[in-house]
Amino acid sequence: MTNVHLETPRLRLREFTCDDVGLLVDLDSDPDVMHYITGGSPTSRSEIEDEVLPHWLDLYVTTPGFGFWAAEERVTGECVGWFHLRLRDGHPVDEPELGYRLRQRSWGRGYATEGSRALIDDAFMTRGARRVVAETMVVNAASRRVMEKAGMRADSVFRSDWPFPIPGDEHGDVRYVIDRAEWERQRRG
Numbered sequence: 001m002t003n004v005h006l007e008t009p010r011l012r013l014r015e016f017t018c019d020d021v022g023l024l025v026d027l028d029s030d031p032d033v034m035h036y037i038t039g040g041s042p043t044s045r046s047e048i049e050d051e052v053l054p055h056w057l058d059l060y061v062t063t064p065g066f067g068f069w070a071a072e073e074r075v076t077g078e079c080v081g082w083f084h085l086r087l088r089d090g091h092p093v094d095e096p097e098l099g100y101r102l103r104q105r106s107w108g109r110g111y112a113t114e115g116s117r118a119l120i121d122d123a124f125m126t127r128g129a130r131r132v133v134a135e136t137m138v139v140n141a142a143s144r145r146v147m148e149k150a151g152m153r154a155d156s157v158f159r160s161d162w163p164f165p166i167p168g169d170e171h172g173d174v175r176y177v178i179d180r181a182e183w184e185r186q187r188r189g
Helices: 018-028 045-062 111-125 141-149 180-188
Strands: 004-007 011-015 067-073 079-086 097-102 131-137 153-158 173-179
Touching (some): 004 111, 011 111, 018 045, 045 067, 097 111, 111 141, 111 180, 141 153, 141 173, 173 180
Parallel strands (some): 097 131
Antiparallel strands (some): 004 011, 079 097, 153 173
16 A cells, blocks of 8 residues: 555545656646646656656655655545645755645645645644745746645745746746744634
């Protein structure tokens, strides 16, 4: 059985395996899913097989408790996408980054918020986080709403160099944060 990282009322977040190449290829083949990442271009099967998935599998060993997890509906077992809570190069180890990518048919069902809240809770309760961060393009209103519903607040706008020109990238990116004190207040209130 695959290692389950955590469960929510509707989702199971489990470790990826080598058998998940097809799931990732399918997810990254949807131009709408990839719009704010690559401008809609798919990730090639060879890149997923040779780079993406091996890196993710390695994270389970090198940074236990952090990494990328396949998100499945608990009732049906259907994969709805993935979430990550990862350590970022050059950033404090107590400041992990939250991220997610969901299949289009799973949008608007509250899965992104549910999984994000669970990983934020895990970061503070289990991983010793001082602060959790997440980033998206300023124009990605749907992702920004998820971060806000998960209890995060907009912290700063910045410009990143993207390898793909994406409409709206001239407006920059926005960093969302939640620190331990904010998280504790939200849990109490």
